[in-house]
Amino acid sequence: MTKEKRTVFNLTAMVEPAHDLPEQWVAHVLEFDVVTQGDSPFDAYRMAFEAAMMVATDDASEGVDPLLRRAPEKYWEGFYRCMNSNPKSVELAKVDASDRQKMYIIFFELPLALRAETKADHSTKPVRAALSNDQACAHP
Amino acid sequence: MGTKLRDLAKAVVQLAPDSELKKPKSGSHWKFVRPKCRPYPVPAHNGDRSEVGDTYIAGLCRCLHLDHKALVKMLSS
Numbered sequence: 001m002t003k004e005k006r007t008v009f010n011l012t013a014m015v016e017p018a019h020d021l022p023e024q025w026v027a028h029v030l031e032f033d034v035v036t037q038g039d040s041p042f043d044a045y046r047m048a049f050e051a052a053m054m055v056a057t058d059d060a061s062e063g064v065d066p067l068l069r070r071a072p073e074k075y076w077e078g079f080y081r082c083m084n085s086n087p088k089s090v091e092l093a094k095v096d097a098s099d100r101q102k103m104y105i106i107f108f109e110l111p112l113a114l115r116a117e118t119k120a121d122h123s124t125k126p127v128r129a130a131l132s133n134d135q136a137c138a139h140p
Numbered sequence: 141m142g143t144k145l146r147d148l149a150k151a152v153v154q155l156a157p158d159s160e161l162k163k164p165k166s167g168s169h170w171k172f173v174r175p176k177c178r179p180y181p182v183p184a185h186n187g188d189r190s191e192v193g194d195t196y197i198a199g200l201c202r203c204l205h206l207d208h209k210a211l212v213k214m215l216s217s
């Protein structure tokens with residue numbers, strides 16, 4: 001009999017314009033300390049989901065907990081500052097990628113089904129997205 | 141200014157000869173691997189012509205235990 005274990009990671013991605021790459025957005029998944037990039041905030045989120053999935057499956061196949069990768073505290077402080085600045089909810093797929101004065105916090109779930117061979121459930125719907133302006137949420 | 145992935149891969153291997161850039165068959169990410177470190181995804185939409193920024197490079201250095209300053213210096217030389 002194949003043993004199967006299902007788990008869901010609740011993750012947070014900070015998405016902001018790349019300061020050194022025009023038209024690129026950087027996404028940082030704080031719980032896994034994984035950074036990736038995309039052409040828009042939504043693309044950066046999709047890339048973050050894929051990168052997080054890669055990390056979780058790699059770690060699961062090695063029997064290690066991906067949450068132990070957690071980002072250094074200075075990145076979490078940026079997240080806390082942002083959350084304390086009264087951010088508003090937005091629909092991520094509709095945001096204007098040319099407005100590079102904004103940063104986004106995205107909360108999403110990463111469902112994972114682990115068997116003898118690890119398999120992933122690829123659903124990419126963000127649970128909630130929060131928006132804040134740069135004055136209140138400068139990255140550390 | 142960003143760094144081309146091929147230049148980054150060269151510099152990483154120069155700095156840590158036991159590291160390697162792997163290209164999975166599917167997905168938009170490749171990954172850097174190094175013994176005793178966890179694999180780290182690489183955004184590679186445009187293959188080795190993809191450009192990555194400093195925030196990404198800093199994250200890579202944390203994961204692969206590389207000296208960020210030394211890597212940046214190597215990339216700028």
